Amino acid sequence: MLRHFLGTGLLFSGYINPAFSRTFGTVTAAATKMSLDQAKKIAAFKAVDEYVRDNTVVGVGSGSTVVYAVQRLAERVKTEGLKLVCIPTSFQARQLIIEGGLVLGDLEQHPRIHCAIDGADEVDADMVLIKGGGGCLLQEKIVASCADQLVVIADYTKNSKKLGEQYKKGIPIEVVPMAYVPIRNRVAAKYGGKLNLRMAVAKAGPVVTDNGNFILDWHFPEGGDFDWDAVNRDIMMIPGVVETGLFVKMASKAYFGLADGSVTERSA
Numbered sequence: 001m002l003r004h005f006l007g008t009g010l011l012f013s014g015y016i017n018p019a020f021s022r023t024f025g026t027v028t029a030a031a032t033k034m035s036l037d038q039a040k041k042i043a044a045f046k047a048v049d050e051y052v053r054d055n056t057v058v059g060v061g062s063g064s065t066v067v068y069a070v071q072r073l074a075e076r077v078k079t080e081g082l083k084l085v086c087i088p089t090s091f092q093a094r095q096l097i098i099e100g101g102l103v104l105g106d107l108e109q110h111p112r113i114h115c116a117i118d119g120a121d122e123v124d125a126d127m128v129l130i131k132g133g134g135g136c137l138l139q140e141k142i143v144a145s146c147a148d149q150l151v152v153i154a155d156y157t158k159n160s161k162k163l164g165e166q167y168k169k170g171i172p173i174e175v176v177p178m179a180y181v182p183i184r185n186r187v188a189a190k191y192g193g194k195l196n197l198r199m200a201v202a203k204a205g206p207v208v209t210d211n212g213n214f215i216l217d218w219h220f221p222e223g224g225d226f227d228w229d230a231v232n233r234d235i236m237m238i239p240g241v242v243e244t245g246l247f248v249k250m251a252s253k254a255y256f257g258l259a260d261g262s263v264t265e266r267s268a
């Protein structure tokens with residue numbers, strides 16, 4: 001019966017009957033996830049449809065939302081015969097491109113990207129992004145910096161007025177392993193908050209990025225009025241910092257999929 005309910009799609013229109021929710025609590029969590037996945041998908045499809053043109057080089061971001069962007073790119077290549085070269089931002093993105101039957105490229109051959117499509121952990125009112133929840137910030141920022149346009153795709157939980165409003169896992173900072181303690185101390189001394197070395201889940205010890213580095217997640221003080229551009233530049237000056245997950249003045253457009261099946265947009 002539950003399978004039947006899930007199959008109808010009625011649960012995923014953004015409204016979940018409270019009585020149903022009380023009765024089938026565990027199913028509610030699944031339904032919410034499905035609704036979030038739907039939100040990611042509609043944002044990703046819209047971005048690909050509105051920004052990707054024939055004979056272009058596309059930057060492919062990382063994370064769960066980008067999976068839908070690659071799905072749509074593959075569909076359009078098949079149905080419209082688009083000629084695209086895709087530049088990955090991580091090992092995951094590279095695999096998605098290959099599995100989707102898309103043409104894989106790199107920055108050596110294609111240093112100019114027409115459009116990069118990527119997810120985000122949070123987007124504020126000024127289009128400042130937190131990225132790197134999945135540890136892929138360095139290559140994502142390199143690819144975004146080579147793109148004429150960075151288009152963000154996300155579900156509604158990423159849309160904030162201020163950073164930290166919704167995303168509670170902090171700003172990722174990729175660091176050279178030997179320097180993680182002095183970097184942690186310097187950032188905390190200057191700006192406050194707490195920096196946690198990100199630990200792996202299915203491995204003992206810290207997360208090691210695609211580039212062989214560690215990640216510090218900076219839980220900056222709540223309610224602080226930060227000039228993120230200045231903070232980003234400042235942290236980047238600390239020896240051993242490889243990159244931050246603060247993307248300032250990089251994104252030109254953001255698409256947020258909503259629970260009601262619509263997509264809202266924000267432009268820089």
Ligand SMILES: O=C[C@H](O)[C@H](O)[C@H](O)COP(=O)(O)O
Nearest residue numbers: 063064065119132134135136
């Ligand atoms: O390192 C990961 C990337 O910055 C992702 O783009 C970001 O974490 C958003 O991922 P998701 O689409 O899974 O929320």
